Amino acid sequence: MDTKVKIPFAEHNGKIVHISQVENGLSCNCLCCYCGAKLIAKNNSDNIREPHFAHYDSDDCGKSLETSIHKAAKQYLSENKRIILPDLFYYDKSNLIDFESVELEKTINYEGSSIKVDALCYTHNDHKIIVEFAVSHYTGEKKKQILSKLKIPTIEVSLPLACISFEGIKTILEESGFKEWLYYPIMDSPKLKSIINEYKKELKICKNKLLDLERDNDYHKSEISNLEELRLSQNNGKVINGFIGIGWGQKLDKPIHLSINEADLNDVILDKYRNYRLIIFNRKEEDSKRNSNLVVFIDKRHFNKNN
Secondary structure, X not given: OOOOOOEOEEEEOOEEEEHHHOOOEEEEEEEOXXXXXXXXXXXXXXXXXXXXXXXXXXXXXXXXXXXXXXXHHHHHHHHHOEEEEOOOOOOOOOEEEEOOEEEEEEEEEEOOEEEEEEEEEXXXXXXXXXXXXXXXXXOOHHHHHHHHHXXXXXXXXXXXXXXXXXXXXXXXXXXXXXXXXXXXXXXHOHHHHHHXXXXXXXXXXXXXXXXXXXXXXXXXXXXXHHHHHHHHHHOOOOOEEEEEEEEOOOOXXXXXXXXXXXXXXXXXXXXXXXXXXXXXXXXXXXXXXXXOOEEEEEEHHHOOOOO
């Protein structure tokens, strides 16, 4: 299975473009958003399941996915100038705002030092709002302290790695959620700070749960691919419809969670294969010699050596 990073965005003539917007192959004339290396566009629908960019004559730099999403989000905000601000405590209010102008990568000087913010946005009444974007690296405490001294309202937008299209970025920016205040003027109240800190703890727990779900999703995708390889290698050439599920037959450490007829387990000596994982497939055509058309394999790669 291909485990390389799938890059959704690239730089083309100084602008961030999506894989769907360029020609196939080297004709895309695109560069990596992080390292600047030449990229090749793989968007031929005939042989590419998921269109993406890839480094042409070098290994992936390891930062291309995160950086491309980060830059694409900043560009989208700059061009569309619209965002829903989070309510001070909850994500259940729609505070849609249209900016008059947006300055990207803006350096702000303060008391002899300076910080660079992702976007400095101006409202129609000339009020300022700072927008920071984060994929995996969130704003550090030192920068937060400077932002609070600047007294400029600041929000941070969380961009999941699954945000691989401009439409996905639009959803993040223009719908409630995925945002929190890093600084808001009334947050200087000690009592309010305590309430916000409790809220941030809950938010962190939710973010960790989201990451766990993403990891589980990646694992299951890999599992399905591995099981398909297992089906091809162990089925002795017989045609099978596809994978049904995973179980651990009777007398094994974990109960089976599928409805399997006893006849389907005739070839499985359960005591002998204790702690082996069972892989269940469905035959394309029912076998008249069996009570059902299910097939059970023993997956020896998952044997518990401590048995």
